[in-house]
Amino acid sequence: MADWNTMSDAEFRKEVRRFFETEYPEELRHLPHRPKFAEVEHWHRKLHARGWVAPAWPAEYGGMGLNAAKLLIFYEEQQRWGVNRGRDMGVQMVGPLIIKFGTRQQKDYWLPRILSCEDIWCQGYSEPGAGSDLASLRTRADIDGDDFVINGQKTWTTMAHDATHIFMLVRTDPGAPKKQQGISFVLAPMDQPGVEVRPIRTLAGETEFCEVFFDNARTPCENLVGELNKGWTMAKALLSFERIFIGSPSLAQNALGQLESFARCRGAFDDPVFCDRFAQAALDVEDHAALYARFADQLKRGETLGADVSMLKIWVTECFQRITELRIEAAGPDGATISPLQVGNVSVDILASFYKARPTTIYGGSNEIQRNILSKAVLGLPG
Amino acid sequence: MLSSDQDDLRLLRESARTLFERAGGSGRARKLRDAGGTWDPEMVRELAAAGVLGVTVPEVNGGLGMGLAAAGVIAEEVGRVLAPEPVVMTVGLSLGLLRRLCPDHPRVAQLISGDTVLAVAWQERGAGGAPGDAACRYADGKLTGSKAWVVGAPGSQGFLVVAEGADGPVLALTEATANGCSVDQRVQADGSAMGELSFSATPAEELARGNAVTEALSDAISDTTALAAAELVGLSDRAFEITLDYIKTREQFDKPIGSFQVLQHRAVDLNVMREVAQAGVREVLARMDCETDPGVRKRLASRAKARAVTAAKKITRDAVQLHGAVGYTDEFDIGLYLNRALVLSAWLGDDAYHRRMWFKAREQEGAA
Numbered sequence: 232m233a234d235w236n237t238m239s240d241a242e243f244r245k246e247v248r249r250f251f252e253t254e255y256p257e258e259l260r261h262l263p264h265r266p267k268f269a270e271v272e273h274w275h276r277k278l279h280a281r282g283w284v285a286p287a288w289p290a291e292y293g294g295m296g297l298n299a300a301k302l303l304i305f306y307e308e309q310q311r312w313g314v315n316r317g318r319d320m321g322v323q324m325v326g327p328l329i330i331k332f333g334t335r336q337q338k339d340y341w342l343p344r345i346l347s348c349e350d351i352w353c354q355g356y357s358e359p360g361a362g363s364d365l366a367s368l369r370t371r372a373d374i375d376g377d378d379f380v381i382n383g384q385k386t387w388t389t390m391a392h393d394a395t396h397i398f399m400l401v402r403t404d405p406g407a408p409k410k411q412q413g414i415s416f417v418l419a420p421m422d423q424p425g426v427e428v429r430p431i432r433t434l435a436g437e438t439e440f441c442e443v444f445f446d447n448a449r450t451p452c453e454n455l456v457g458e459l460n461k462g463w464t465m466a467k468a469l470l471s472f473e474r475i476f477i478g479s480p481s482l483a484q485n486a487l488g489q490l491e492s493f494a495r496c497r498g499a500f501d502d503p504v505f506c507d508r509f510a511q512a513a514l515d516v517e518d519h520a521a522l523y524a525r526f527a528d529q530l531k532r533g534e535t536l537g538a539d540v541s542m543l544k545i546w547v548t549e550c551f552q553r554i555t556e557l558r559i560e561a562a563g564p565d566g567a568t569i570s571p572l573q574v575g576n577v578s579v580d581i582l583a584s585f586y587k588a589r590p591t592t593i594y595g596g597s598n599e600i601q602r603n604i605l606s607k608a609v610l611g612l613p614g
Numbered sequence: 615m616l617s618s619d620q621d622d623l624r625l626l627r628e629s630a631r632t633l634f635e636r637a638g639g640s641g642r643a644r645k646l647r648d649a650g651g652t653w654d655p656e657m658v659r660e661l662a663a664a665g666v667l668g669v670t671v672p673e674v675n676g677g678l679g680m681g682l683a684a685a686g687v688i689a690e691e692v693g694r695v696l697a698p699e700p701v702v703m704t705v706g707l708s709l710g711l712l713r714r715l716c717p718d719h720p721r722v723a724q725l726i727s728g729d730t731v732l733a734v735a736w737q738e739r740g741a742g743g744a745p746g747d748a749a750c751r752y753a754d755g756k757l758t759g760s761k762a763w764v765v766g767a768p769g770s771q772g773f774l775v776v777a778e779g780a781d782g783p784v785l786a787l788t789e790a791t792a793n794g795c796s797v798d799q800r801v802q803a804d805g806s807a808m809g810e811l812s813f814s815a816t817p818a819e820e821l822a823r824g825n826a827v828t829e830a831l832s833d834a835i836s837d838t839t840a841l842a843a844a845e846l847v848g849l850s851d852r853a854f855e856i857t858l859d860y861i862k863t864r865e866q867f868d869k870p871i872g873s874f875q876v877l878q879h880r881a882v883d884l885n886v887m888r889e890v891a892q893a894g895v896r897e898v899l900a901r902m903d904c905e906t907d908p909g910v911r912k913r914l915a916s917r918a919k920a921r922a923v924t925a926a927k928k929i930t931r932d933a934v935q936l937h938g939a940v941g942y943t944d945e946f947d948i949g950l951y952l953n954r955a956l957v958l959s960a961w962l963g964d965d966a967y968h969r970r971m972w973f974k975a976r977e978q979e980g981a982a
Contacts, residue, residue, distance in 0.1 A: 364788075501975075510969040511974075518894030518921050525893050542886040599879070606878035610858060610885060614872030 234290075236298050244304050250281070251312040261313035261485070262526060263583045264438045267393045268351050271317045275348055276396030278317075284346045285322045292330060292338065292345050300531040303475075310481035317388065321345035322354035324469060325398045328416065332457035332465055341418070345465025352420075352448070355385040355443060362387075363600050364551040365400075366410045366463060370445060372417055374400035377452055379403075379417055381445040386550070387594075391441035396420055404460050416462040419450035435586035436569075475527070475536060476594045483551040484522045486584050487516050490558045496574045515550045519543070537592045538608035539602040548591040548598065555585040622680075624686050630691040633664055640852070640947055647683040647805035647950075652769040653699040655728075659864075660727025667704050670837075670935055675717045676726050677709075677881065679904035682837060686844035686896065693848025696954050698806060700892040702845055706838030707734040714830035717783060731785070733770040735761035735811050736831055750850055752784040752820065753775035757795075757813040765961060767797050767809020775811075775818065777829060783827040788818035803953040815942040819953040833908050839962045840902060841894045843922035846958050847888075850922070850929045853951035854888050857881070860948075864938075876948035877936065884929050891925035894918065913975035916968040923965035927957040 233241055254277055259266075269274070286305045288294020289335050297305060309316070326345050329337050344350040361368040370383025381401060391397065398418050407413030421428070425448030430438040457465050490509070499505045525539050559566040562581050571578040592598045604614045637657055638645075646654060660669060669685045671677025678684070692701045704725060711734060714721050738749055751757030757777055764773065772789045780888045788795060792812035801809040804905050805944040822830070858881060859871035871877055874904050898918040930952040934941035941948050963971065 413673075469782045505965065507969055510973040514894075514920055514969065514972065515890075517917065518897075521894035521897035522890050523870040524897070539889075542882075542889060546886055546890060587693055600750050602879045602882040603875070605882045605885065610878075610881055611882065612858075612862065612878050613870050 235295055235301055238301075238581070240300060240304060241373060243301055244308060247305055247308040248312070250283075252465060255314050255459075257311060259315050262315045263580065263587065264435075264437050265390060266317070266370075267390070268318045270349060271315055271561065272348075274315070275317055277535045279347060288322070288326055288330060288342075291370060292342050296435045299533070303527050303530060305357070306476060307481070310479065310485075318348065318351050318393070320354055320389070320394075320398075321347050321348070321350060321396075324354055324471075325352050325418070327469055328398065328456055328465065332416075336453070337357075337456065340449050344488060350396050351409065352443075353388050353391040353393045353397050354393035355391075355397045356386055358384060359386050360443060366414070367413065368400055368402060370399070370401050371405065372403050372415065372450075374403075374452060375449075378417075379420060379452060379455070381417075381448040382452065385443040385445075386431075387440045388428075388443045389440045391421070391428050391443050392438065394421055397426075397443065398456075400466060403462075403597070407460065408508055412464045414457050414462040416456040417450055418454040418456065419448060419566075423448055424452050425449065430600055434587070434589065435583070473595070474540045475523075475530065475543065478523065478540065478547055480523050480547060482517060482588075482591070483516045483547050483554060485553040486551055486558075486588070487513055489584060490554050490561070490578075491578055492577075493558055493574060494561045497561050497563075504556075505561065511555050512550065515553075519546050522546070538604055541596075541605055545598050545601050545605075547580070548588070551591055552588040555588040559585055588605050616647045619629070621644075622825050623684060627687045627691065628745050629650045629664065630666065630688050631694075632694045633660065634691055634697060636681070638696075639751065640695045640950065641696060641782055643954075644947070646698050649772050651698075651801065651805035651807055653697075655769075657697070658699050658731065659728040661699060661701065662726060665946045666701060667728060668726035669727060670705060671713050671722065675713060676723050677713070682899045683836075683839060683896070683903055684840055685719070686899040688852070689729075689841045689844035690810060690848030692955075693958075694852040695770065696849065696950055698804075699767070700733075702841045703733065703766045703837060704731065706841045707834055708732045708774060708836030711785065711830055712839050713822070714834065715826060716793055719821060721787065725949070730772065731766065731770045732774050732858075733764050733766040733772045733809065733811075734776075735764045735767075736776040736835075737761065737763045748776060748783065749782055750775065750777040752818065755817060755819070757781055757786055757788055757816045757818045758809065760812040762810050764797075764811055765806075765807040767811065767928070767947060768799055768807045773811065777870065779820075779823055782824050784820055785822045785827045785830075786820050788813070788816050792816050792818070803956040805953075806957060822967040833911065835962065836902070836908070836911045836915040839968075840895070840899055840918045841917075842958055843918035844899065846922035846926040846955065849890050849951055849954055849958070850888050850891060850926045852957075853926075853930050853933050853948060854884055856948055856951070857929075861895035861936055879934060880936065884932055887925045891921050894921045909975060909979065913972055913979070916963075916972040916975065917933070919963060920965045920972060923959045927965070930955040957964035 235259060244260055256274055257272060259274060285294035286297045290296035322345060329341055329420055356365060359369050360372060370385060372379040372381045396418060401412050402413055402416040404413030417464055425446045427443045427444040431440055431442060433436055495498055523543055526536060526543065529536060542546060558581060565581060568581055571580050618960050665678045666688050668677030671681050673679040673899045689702050710726055712719060725732060741868050750761055757775055761775060770790060772787060775786045775788060777784050777786055794816040796812050798810040800810060801807045818829060861877055862870055895918045907909050933953055935947050937946060937948050941945050
C-alpha cells in the first residue's frame with residue numbers, strides 16, 4: 232500500500248488528476264442529480280479495486296490514510312473533474328463513526344462491507360419536528376431482550392429508497408434532563424417489515440430524499456455504536472472536516488463557468504448591467520477562494536478549524552444562488568424552460584443549477600443556524 | 615519576485631501597530647482633523663525612521679527591499695487608526711514613480727527619510743488628461759497648465775507632475791513654493807484636502823521622459839490602488855471591532871442590543887464581509903509581488919479595490935446604523951471611519967469603476 236502522505240502535494244495532485252481524467256466515465260461527469268448505486272456501480276468497482284473508496288480512513292481499515300492536506304487535494308480534484316461522490320454516506324459518516332467509537336467486532340464486520348458497497352447507507356437524523364433543532368428528535372429505540380425496538384419517523388433521508396441500512400440518532404432515554412442527553416447512535420437494516428420508505432419529490436422533480444417510518448422495527452442491541460445515550464456528542468465530533476468541505480468554492484466556480492459560456496452564446500455581455508453583475512459574482516467567487524485557501528492552509532499546518540469556518544458556507548452558498556439566478560436572467564424568456572435548451576453546440580438545462588443551489592443554504596445547518604453559531608462562538612455576542 | 619514570509623509580515627504588523635498606538639491611535643486623527651486637516655510631519659519622520667516609507671524601495675537605494683505584501687501590512691495599520699500621514703501615497707505613488715524611473719535621484723533618500731513629501735499630479739479635468747494626452751505642458755524647464763485631484767497637495771513640499779513635453783510625456787519635479795505655482799484646496803469628508811494645481815511658467819526639473827513615464831505611472835497606480843484597498847481593509851477591520859464592542863455593551867430593553875438575533879445576523883454578515891475582503895486583498899498583494907505583466911497587475915489591483923470598497927462602504931454605513939443616533943454624531947469615532955472610507959473609496963476609483971476595469975482586463979486577456 233502506497234504511503235500517499237510521503238508524496239509531495241504536487242505529485243499527489245498529479246496522480247489523482249491523472250486517475251480521474253483517464254478512468255472516470257465521461258457520461259458521469261458533473262451529474263446533475265444524485266445517482267442510484269446501480270448507475271455508478273462500474274465507477275465504484277474501479278475505485279474499490281484501487282483502494283481509493285475511503286480517502287480519509289486509516290490504511291489499516293482499507294482507506295488511503297490521507298492527512299488533511301492530501302485529503303483536501305483529493306476532494307478538490309474530484310470536484311474539479313466533476314467526479315460524482317457516489318453513495319458515500321457509509322464512507323463519509325458511518326465508517327468514521329465506527330472507526331472512532333465502534334468495537335472490534337463492529338469494525339471487522341461493517342467496514343469491509345462499506346468499502347465494497349455491499350451495504351449502502353443512508354443517514355437518519357432529521358425528523359418532522361427536529362430540523363435545525365435536531366436535539367428535539369423523538370424517534371425512540373426501546374430495549375426488548377437482545378433488540379432495540381424502533382418507533383417514529385425520519386425525514387429528508389437522502390437516498391433512503393436506494394439504501395440497505397440506516398444509521399440513526401434515536402432517543403433511548405426519554406426521561407433525561409436535557410434533550411441533548413438520552414440520544415444514541417444505532418445502525419439498522421432497512422429491509423424489514425417495520426420500515427417503510429416514502430420518497431419525496433423535490434422542486435427539481437427528483438426523488439433524492441425520503442421519509443422513513445419505523446413501526447416496531449428491530450435492530451440487535453450489538454448495533455449500538457459507542458455508549459448508550461452518548462450519541463449527540465459523537466454526532467458533533469463527526470462534523471469537523473465536513474465544515475470546510477461544505478464551504479469549498481467548487482460549486483460556485485462550476486456554476487460561474489456555466490454562466491459565462493451561456494451568457495456569451497446569448498450575447499448577454501453586450502449589456503453593461505449584466506457585465507457588472509457578472510463581475511460582482513466572479514469577484515465574489517475569487518475572493519471566497521482566497522478565504523477558503525486561508526482555512527485550507529490552517530488544516531495543512533495540522534491546526535484544528537474553529538467555528539469561524541462556517542462563514543465559508545454562508546458566503547459560497549449564497550453566491551452560488553446568485554450565479555444561478557443570473558443564468559435565468561440571461562436566458563430571458565427561456566428562463567423557466569424545463570426541457571434542455573440548445574445553445575451553440577451544447578445542450579443546457581437552465582434550471583438544473585438553480586434548483587441545485589436552493590437547498591445549499593438549508594442543508595448542513597441552515598445559513599441562519601450558521602449565523603447563530605458565528606455570532607456566539609466567534610463574535611462572542613450574548614444571549 | 616518579492617515575497618515576504620509570514621513571520622516577517624507578522625513582525626512588521628506588530629511594530630507598525632505599536633508605533634501607531636503609541637502615537638495616539640485614532641484619537642490622533644480627530645485632533646489633526648480639527649487642527650486643520652493635514653498630517654503631523656514629526657509622525658512622518660517617525661514612520662520613516664521605522665523604515666515604513668521605503669518599504670518597497672530596493673536596499674541599494676536605501677529602502678527595505680520588501681514587496682507589496684509588506685507595504686499592505688503597513689497600509690492596513692494606517693487604515694485601522696485613520697492615520698492621515700501620506701503613507702500609501704508616498705510608498706505607492708511618489709516612490710513608486712521615482713524608484714522605477716530615477717532611483718538614484720537625491721529626492722528618493724529624502725522621501726524615504728521623511729524629510730520631504732511629494733504629491734503626484736497626474737490627472738486633469740476635462741476630456742484628455744491621461745498621460746500622453748495631458749494639456750499641462752513642460753518645455754524649457756517650465757511647467758504651464760493645471761492638474762486636478764492631487765491628493766496630499768496641501769502638506770507637500772513639492773510635486774511630481776506628469777506633463778506633455780516636446781516629444782511625449784515628461785515627469786517633472788517642482789517645488790510648492792516655486793514661482794507661478796498655486797494650489798487651490800478642495801476639502802474632503804475626512805478633513806483632508808486635495809489640490810487643484812495651476813502652473814504658469816513654473817520652474818521644474820525634468821526627471822524622466824517618454825514611454826517609460828507612462829509605463830511607470832500605470833504600474834505605480836496599480837500598486838497604489840491595491841495599497842489603498844489594504845488601507846480600507848484595516849479601516850473596515852477596526853470599524854467592525856468598534857461596532858461589535860458597542861452592541862455588546864449598549865443596553866436597551868434591559869439587555870445588550872447584541873443579544874438580539876437581527877443585530878447578531880447583521881454583525882455576522884459584516885464580519886464575513888471583512889474576512890473575505892482581508893483574504894482577497896492580501897492574496898492580491900502577494901500575487902502582485904510575483905507578477906510582472908502590467909496588465910495582469912492592473913486587473914489584480916482592480917479586484918482588490920473593488921472588494922475593499924464594497925466591504926468598507928457596507929461595514930462603515932451599517933456600523934453607523936448599529937450605533938443608532940450616536941453613530942450620527944461627530945462625537946463618536948465611528949463617523950470618522952465612515953468619512954475616511956468615503957475618501958479612500960473615491961480615490962483612484964470606487965468599486966463600480968474597478969469592477970468595470972476588472973471585467974475589461976479579463977475580456978482583453980481572454981481575447982489575447
